[in-house]
Amino acid sequence: METTTLKMFSDTIRNENGLILITPVCELFNLHVQNQYSKIKKDPILGKLYGKNHTDSAQNEKLYGKNTTEFGEIDKNGRIFLTKKGFLRWIQIINPNTLEEELREKFIMYQEMISDFLFGSLEEHETITRVNHELQQWKQRYSEAGTMVKKKQAELILLLNTRYQYRIEFNQNKTLSK
Numbered sequence: 001m002e003t004t005t006l007k008m009f010s011d012t013i014r015n016e017n018g019l020i021l022i023t024p025v026c027e028l029f030n031l032h033v034q035n036q037y038s039k040i041k042k043d044p045i046l047g048k049l050y051g052k053n054h055t056d057s058a059q060n061e062k063l064y065g066k067n068t069t070e071f072g073e074i075d076k077n078g079r080i081f082l083t084k085k086g087f088l089r090w091i092q093i094i095n096p097n098t099l100e101e102e103l104r105e106k107f108i109m110y111q112e113m114i115s116d117f118l119f120g121s122l123e124e125h126e127t128i129t130r131v132n133h134e135l136q137q138w139k140q141r142y143s144e145a146g147t148m149v150k151k152k153q154a155e156l157i158l159l160l161n162t163r164y165q166y167r168i169e170f171n172q173n174k175t176l177s178k
Helices: 002-012 023-028 033-042 046-051 057-064 084-093 101-119 122-163
Strands: 019-021 072-074 080-082
Touching (some): 002 023, 019 072, 046 080, 046 084
Antiparallel strands (some): 072 080
16 A cells, blocks of 8 residues: 555656646546646635736736745746645645545545655654654763773773883983993
8 A cells, every 4th residue: 555655646746846747646636737727826825826927927916916936836838836835735725526436535545645745744753853862862972982981091001000010210320330
């Protein structure tokens, strides 16, 4: 099941310059691309990207204010590319009941898992944070242990030198004469 899900995401998430084209998702779930373009245009959040390259950009700018690429863009061919944030918004506003019955369950699973695929799950993030914290603690202990090893090595050398009188200076003041 996990392999099928991963394949489904890798088939639909085509990342171009950090943006995701919506057409592969539409093709996989038999969604009409023009209907999705209309849905995006009517959405109060995603509709803002329509002013960037669209013919009625002056009208859109009046309606939506200054355009932002926070959610995506429309290229010169009219294709819609969305950022991860915009793509997630678009997927969540699609009503599964509008899909063919045999695709609904698959699409609902897609909606449930897309944020984990795009952003990583909260559990993964927490695990990464915990392991990084533990690594930093072990590095600190390792550093402290290295410092302690050096100190104890110097202390042992000093004790051995004292015990075996390695530090006694041997001055030969007298010369041997015949």
